Structure formats: C-alpha cells, structure tokens
Amino acid sequence: MPPVRNPKEFGSGLLFALFGIAAIAVGASYPVGTAARMGPGYFPRALGLILLAIGAVLIFRGLRTQGARLSIPTLKPLAIVLGSVVLFGVAVVPLGLVLAAILLVVTSSVASHEHNWKESIVAAVLLAAFVVLAFSYGLGLQLPTWPAFVGR
C-alpha cells in the first residue's frame, strides 16, 4: 500500500466511500423500479454510487498529492463535551431538568483549560435555576423539573 501523503483528502475519501457503500448495501433490498416508475431504492442507490465514485477519487488524490497533516491536539474536549450531552439526555427524564442541567454544566466545564470547580458549580446552579424559570415556567415546555423519586 502506497503511503498516504494527503491525509485530509484520503480520510474524507474513505468516509464518503464508506457512506456510499453503506447506502448501497443497506438499500440493496429496496425495490429500484424503472425510471418511469421509480421505486424507493432508485434515488438512494444513485446517490450511493455517486458518493462512492467521489470517495474513490478523493482516496486516489490522497495517495498522489501532498497535503497538510491532520491536527488533532487532544481528544479531551470531544469526549467530555459530547459525553456530557449524552449524560444530559440519559438523565433528564429520570432525574429532572434541575439535576440534569447541573450535571451537564459541571461535567462539560471540565473540558476547558481554564477549568475551576468552584466557579463551574456556581454557574451550574444559577443556569439550572434560569432554565427552569425560563423554559418550564416561562415557555411552558414539557420537562420534568425534579427527580421522579421526589414526586413531581
């Protein structure tokens, strides 16, 4: 295998090609029909093929052309930010908005290089109070405020 000289081209080519293959493979069971009577498989299959073709060209270019390296200084923000979002999603129904909001703010704050526990806890409590007032009472959105075991 030749060396990857342009990782951004190569990587995006790989990504698009995989999406294209997935679209074709998963959609293989959808009836294609004819041009005059297009089945549900017609359009997605065409798109999958185009994506695969573009992906192949990009992979080729990734091997043949020179390009800048990928810069991934740290994976910490990615993991912490999205982890805390998932945590919020999992917590909001059983624990209610107040606790879920505090959890989200406190955990996501850790991703900053200027992180400070005391400050983030204060911010979390204030923000939780604000969103309950603004969203639950102000806008009347349907969100449980308190944990299920406390009684709502």
Place this chain on the structure above:
Amino acid sequence: MELLDHLALGFSVAFTFQNLLHAFFGVLLGTLIGVLPGIGPVPTIAMLLPVTYALPPISALIMLAGIYYGAQYGGSTTAILVNLPGESSSVVTCIDGYQMARRGKAGKALSVAALGSFFAGSVATLVIAAFAPPLSEFALKFGPAEYFSLMVLGLIAAVVLASGSLLKAIAMIVLGLLLGIVGTDVNSGMLRYTFGIAELSDGIGFVAVAMGLFGFAEIIVNLEHRGHREVFTDNVTGLWLKWQEFKEALPAILRGTAIGSALGILPGGGAMLSAFASYTVEKKIAKDPSRFGKGAIEGVAGPESANNAGSQASFIPLLTLGIPPNAVMALMVGAMTIHSIQPGPQVMTSNPQLFWGLIASMWIGNVMLVVLNLPMIGIWVKLLKVPYRLLYPAILLFCCIGVYSLNNNVFDVLVTAVFGVLGWVFVKLECEPAPLLLGFILGPMMEENLRRALLLSRGDPMVFFTRPLSLGMLIAAALLLVIIVLPAVRKTRDEAFQEESA
C-alpha cells in the same frame, strides 16, 4: 401603486404589539449571538424552533428572521473590538475594523458599520418587495422538471461559491441528500435506512443535524485551542463621524449595498460571500490600496453594508421559489413546515399577510438594531468580557433543552451528539458542513420532483433538456462548474478565500 399597498399591508401586520415584540426579541437575540464568538445563527435558530410552536406563524418567522440579520450587526462589534469574527460574515471586517480600533477609532468603526448596515437593510427590504412578486409569478409556471433542475443549479451554485474543495463539497451535498432520505418513503410507505429504530421513521430531525454539525462541533474545536482574547473596551467613545470620514464611507456603503442585494439573491449566496466580494471591490477601486489592512474606513463600511443586504436578500429565493440558498434559510424552511406552510411561490398569494408582514418587519427590525447597537454598545462590550469557559456550558445546555423539547424525546439529544462527532470529523478533514445541510433539506423534495418529472415523461431523462427553462438552468449549472475548474479562475478563487481566512 401595488407595491405601496403591499407594504402598507405588511406594516399593518408588523406593527401589532405582538409582532413588534417578537421582532425586538429576534434582533436582540441576533445581536447577542452575533457578538458572542462561538455561536452563530444556525444553532440559535435551531434551538428556538421548538419555542415557536406556540406562536402564530408570522410572529415565529419575524423572530427567526430577526436573529439572522441581527447577527450581522452584532458580528461586526466583535470583529472590530476583538479581531475575532463574531459571525462568519464579519471575517473581512476584522481586517480594517480592528486596525481602526487600535488607532483609537473604535467608536467610528462601530458607527459606520451600524449605519451602513441600516442603509443596506432598508434598501434590501425594498429589493425583496420589488423582486418577489414577479419572481414568484414566474415560479408558478414551474413543473417538476424545472424544480429538479433549479435545485441542481442551487446546489451547484452553493458549492462553487463556498470555500474549500469542490469535490468534497459535492460529496457533502450528496451525503446530505442521502441523510434526508432516511425515514418513510412518501410514495411506497417503505421505511428506508431506519435500522428498525421507531424514532427514525419520521426522518432524522434537521435541528439535531444542524445543532450537531454547527453548534457542538464548533465548541469542541474552540476548546482544543488555548487561545486568549484581547478586547478593546476602554476607548469606545466618539461615535460621531467627521464629514470627511462620512464622505469616504458613503460610496462604499452604496456599492456594498448593491453587491449584497445582487449576490444575496443567488443560490449559494448570502452574507459571507457578499461581504467578501465587497471588500475585494473596495480594495480594487481605491486610489491608495495600501491603506487597506491599516484601518481604511471603506474596508468596514463596504463589507458591513454588503453582509446585511446579502443576508436579507437571501430570503428572496426562499420566499419565491421555496429553495433555501444557505443553511439559515434551510432552517427557515423547517420553521415554515412546522407551521404547515409549504415554502414556495404560492405563499405570497395564499398567505399575503405572512409574506408582506415578514418583509415589513425586516425594516422595523433594522431600526431597532441601530438603536441596540449604537447607544447601547456598552452593554455588548461588557458581554464580550464573559470568559468562554462560562459561556460554552451555557450554550450546550440551551442546545440540549432545545433539541429535547422539539419532540420531547431523548433520542434527538443522542442523535445530536452523533452529529457532533461527525461535525468534528468534518472540521478535521476540512469538509464544509453547510452544503450537507442544504442537501439534507432538499433531499426529499429533489427525489419527489425527479420521480414526478420522469413519471410524466415515461422515463425519458431528456425531459430535463427539452424544456427550455429546465435546460437553461442545467446549462447555467454546468457553466458554473466549468468556470470554477478553469485554472485561472481557480487560482483567484483560492487566493480570495485564503485572504478571507487570513
């Protein structure tokens, strides 16, 4: 005159207490997110969509529109005072605006930006009012073949005018179209790409897509860099311009307005492209181009007028053709569908109050914005001092609540996280996410029009080439592609976008 009747109707709708209130709320929020770097109109509008459920459609659209053009005003404040684009369309304002601030002319730069934006916004409002009726009458004659070709043209134009690699952008569109197909097929009732997940049978929520790709990915990337901001907040005084400065700025404002109104109408156009084009023009025609980059007032006046005119003019393709020319307009399509209004040429006749009310509200919103941005500039300056470490958890929280409340469903929050990962990967691979969102919105529409056009022609693809309008649009799309591949054009385009990102 018919135009005056229409505008009178529009103002009578926009001047009700409720609509004034929502216009104010929209532009206030727009200024806020415009000032704050790290959150743009796309996640904000996505976040507020669920809130607009409860509102009448006209108030909802007035508010959401206000966020978009309000953000253009706010973005300039940050560009001038912090040398950071608060909004992507203020990138070029950083160049000369920040230099003016460093020379103690921050107040003047802010004034000229706000006044230029106001003038441009007023003109663009009139441009919409004048151009929308004939265009939508024209669009009423479109059949499925024309619509399909128009969407091809719009998507290609969006790619050509965007920065970065052409091939990647086309792939992003196609990926967007594919993602848009997920869910129940309207014709056969078949579930496509749902993997047995019940929540996906209505399709992937476009709010989740927009929020993940634009909102979350941006926060993550911001946190990877240990940047430090320097804010010029001490000497924001002297808002008044001297007569000499006014004379220098005025022609630039006029040119910027014209450029923005013209480019905003184009598919793929909008605020950012207009601002950039205006800066290039000002630099080209200046007697002494070396002043640019060192605090030239035209370098602020032109692009700031252009981005505001461009952002408003980009409502024209949405309101007349039902085709969103950029990511924000794609969200407006979503907002209209939530209120069961099908965007397209029929809106103007079936819903004149909504149509003209929205247009009139834009002018009112612009008046409010001048007041918000000049006399009250001190408040926004204070806001710039809020450190990012406190800001981003709050943004995350609002985003999560917004996504959850869209369907009162945790599933959407998890989908947003998935698109956050995808958005981060795209940033790393230098793939622009905006074409994906456009494709995502247009996916189902494009499939449906392709299917109908081919059904009518009994499967003959020549239908796209034999109907003159459709052929014209396809030729235009092909020309755009050819032009961009030509080496000479390619070089200037690359240089142009390089300058922009510098």
